[in-house]
Amino acid sequence: MLCAGLVVALMLVSRQGSQVAVKELSGVYHAHAVPMGALGQALDVLHRSRMRIVLAMETSYQRQALEHFDRMLSLEAEVDALLAPVFDGLTAPGDQAQIAAFQTAWASYREVRQRIVELYREGDRAQAITEFRSNLAPPFDAASAALGSLLAAQVEGSARAYAHAREASASSEQLTLAVGGLGLALLVVLGLLLARSIVQPLHAVTRLARTMAAGDFSQPVVVDRGGEAGELQRALADMQAQLRHLVCRIRQSTDSISTASAEIATGNQDLSSRTEQAASSLQQTASSMEQLTGT
Structure with a gap:
């Protein structure tokens, strides 16, 4: 039961370590x-x-320029859709400063771009090109730089967070290994104690069985264990008592047989003596008869 508890504890610690690592990386x-x-x-x-408005300013065909403008507006809407959830999730002061810088530059860029498009649609292509060459690049570069700085900050923050997650994962792995080593050592100790609790009674029972096999029933069988070992000790004690009683009966029978044998031997001696006396008497009688016959 205790071994099972240790195994479960090790599994829980390992699982907790894995969950910490997964949580950090997530x-x-x-x-x-x-x-x-x-x-x-x-x-x-x-x-x-930005490339679309450049192409629109370079082409001499109004239809192509208007198509570039439409595509440019679609791409700007895509930029807004991509950045909206990102900006909502970035709350660090440094990130907020970069977001504010981008939004200011992005608004300035779109304001200049809107004037360029309106001039072009009104037919003033020359003024639109002048506005494009003079005023569009600074806000666009500022917006691009702010967005690039924000991206670089995320890369740097990701590297730091990943390193921290790896440290947490390594600490969790070390804790798991330490607990696992401790648990293994405890299991070994418990295994040795368990084996000792089983082997020692078996050795004692074996010694007593060998003593009884040699005919010595004087050593008592001590029943001091529970479970299967105790059952074995009780069985050996019962067997010793039965064997002791059987040996006692055998000894009594042997003594009786010895007594009877002695009595029979004594009777045989008496019978032999009487037989010899009878033979001697017959011999004397025969001698007397011969003497009488001779006279």
Whole structure:
């Protein structure tokens, strides 16, 4: 029962260690890996939207420019959709500062971009190109830099969190190994004690059985164990009592036989003596008859 309890305890400790490691790594994934993926994708879409307005300014075909503008607006909406849940989940002061910087630059960029699109749609392509070349790059670069800094901060935070998770996992593994080693040592000790509690009574019973086999029934069988060992001791005690009684009866029978044999031997001696006396008497009688016959 105790061994089973130790095994269950070891399993619980190992499971708890695994759960701690999984929890730490899961926290790293949700806190950093997911935002990193979204920020990287948003940064890519951001540059693709910028490329669309560049293509629109370079083409001389209005229809193609308008198609580029429409695609640019779709990509900007995709950037907003990617960043909204990320920004909601980043609450660290440093992250909030980078988010504020990006939002300010992103708003400035879209304001300039909106003027460029309106000028182009109104037919003032030259002024739209001038506005594009003069005022669009600074806010876009600022927005891109803020988003890149935010992504770099997440990468750095992810590295620190992963290292911390690995340390927690290593500590959990060490604890599991330590508890496992202790449990194994306890199991060995308990196994030795259990074996000793079984073997010692068996050795004692074996010695008594050999003593009785040699004909010595003087050593008493002590019943001081429970369970199967106690049953064996009681059985040996009963066998010793029965054998002692049987030997006692055999000795009594042997004594009786010895007495009877002595009496028979005495009777035989008396009979032999009387037979010799009778033979001597017959011989004397025969001699007397011969003497009488001769005269």
